[in-house]
Amino acid sequence: MSRREIVSLLLILSVSVCLNAPGLTEDCFADTDAAVHAMDGIFFTDLLRDHPAPSRWKEYAIEYFARYPSLGLVIYPPLYPLSLVPFHLLLGDSAAVARGLVLLYAIAHLLAFHALIRREMDERVAFFATAFLATNIEVIRWSREAMLEIPSLLFMSLAAMAWMEFTGRGRRWCAPPAGAMTATWPPGAASRRASSVCDS
Secondary structure (H helix, E strand, C coil): CCHHHHHHHHHHHHHHHHHHCCCCCCCCCCCHHHHHHHHHHHHHHHHHHHCCCHHHHHHHHHHHHHHCCCCCCCCCCCHHHHHHHHHHHHHCCCHHHHHHHHHHHHHHHHHHHHHHHHHHCCHHHHHHHHHHHHHCHHHHHHHCCCCCHHHHHHHHHHHHHHHHHHHHHCCHHHHHHHHHHHHHCCHHHHHHHHHHHHHC
16 A cells, blocks of 8 residues: 555545544434443443353343343344443443444444455545545444444445455455354344334
8 A cells, every 4th residue: 555545545534533523422312223232332341340140141131121221132233332341441331432432433444445445446446435435424424323334334344355355366264254244244133123113
């Protein structure tokens, strides 16, 4: 990667942070699902803090849900809330921590997306594609909330990169990561929830 390309990418990341930072420290969530995802992260953090015996995990979860019913553990995959745990332990339990992690996911996704495009296209195409993604109104919207859309995009890009390495260059070790990331990104759970709502 050339120096010019590095500077261009840093410019895009800086613009993304400036666009997504407003509202980072607000105490409330604009979307009810965001509160659910944030509470899932606090649940896993409290589970680590309280460290009940493994035989009591089910009972602990039931008691926790009785006190804090805003949990989505049976609906959404645990990857995002689990990744919140070290940040809650370091920075405390707050909405800003949950939003801040999504912002980190957004930055990671821009890097992964740029690398994905750069793999097949030239520097100019990768720059404009990544710049468009960073300034897309829907991407900005979901980068400001503790939602699963941005983590989903990151894992989609990483899975695509791993799959292309496997199919294009014959690197067999890339196949398991591609399958794992495909299986663990959140849209599957979201689609199941949507279908259950439509059926009801």
